[in-house]
Amino acid sequence: MGKPLNLNQNQTAIDAILAAGWIRDVQWFSEIDSTNSAARRVTGNHEGNSALLPTLFVADRQTTGRGRSQRVWWSPEGCLMLTLALSGQTLPSRPEEWSQLALLSGMAVANTVAQFVEPNSVQLKWPNDVYVLEKKIAGVLIESDTKVWLVGIGLNVNMNWSAAPKEIARQATCMRSASGCGVEVPVVLVELMEELHRTLEGWRRGEFAWQAEWQQRCLLTGRVVHIRISDNREIIGRCEGIDACGRLIVRDEHGVHQLTAGEVLAWH
Ligand code: BTN
Secondary structure: OOOOOOHHHHHHHHHHHHHOOOOOEEEEEEEEOOHHHHHHHHHHOOOOOHHHOOEEEEEEEEOOOEOHHHOEOOOOOOEEEEEEEEEHHHOOOOHHHHHHHHHHHHHHHHHHHOOOOOHHHEEEEOOOEEEEOOEEEEEEEEEEOOOEEEEEEEEEOOOOHHHOOHHHHHHEOOHHHHHOOOOOHHHHHHHHHHHHHHHHHHHHOOOOOHHHHHHHOEOOOOOEEEEEEEOOEEEEEEEEEEOOOOOEEEEEOOEEEEEOOOEEEEEO
């Protein structure tokens, strides 16, 4: 028999999120294919009506959770899975800054996790993975059709590792494992939404030097990194952190690379 849904706690979280006045609508599914896919279907029907945005989509379970680079996201209960659908008006006015949304979202997740575990143990792996003590705790999947931006977040809160695929159990952690005590998913959700609001508002207004904060949590700075930068190009070099635009700086024997995209394959 499945665990009964704690509707009271979910409703309390929804009420708190709506009362904060930023989110216009919350859609919470006990099971869905993917919150990013659901958000895409629903916002596709908005026909440009951004009055309904930001909308938050949350699921207790996903049947086909999606990760970056066409990977699958393991999506059982105990993982906080959400997609925040934002209109372009929520972003800074300069389009060249929009690619930073991934880094800012990851930073908001990291700062939320840091409220529950040893704060200095929480790090960011460029561009937007969150790690605790070298194990992945959260990932972010950004999708956009330029009118609507979807920020998909998977954050491991209370995972049952005995049910996990071996590779995931070896490489990942969750808030309960990292903190030593159970944390309720709806409680984390409310904190995360506050943090996302604060972070994205500060970014939109150009009000805070987020790069310094991001840099402090950078997992890769000073380390040798192996990065796939396109289908047929990989580089290995020493990471020197991020620049003011959020690009990853990597130095190898050919010079300094400022990477706007790429997949970090390994680091040591
Ligand atoms: C990654 O690290 O590869 C990104 C993972 C993003 C997973 C989240 S879970 C909620 C949302 N819905 C999805 O299908 N994916 C994102």
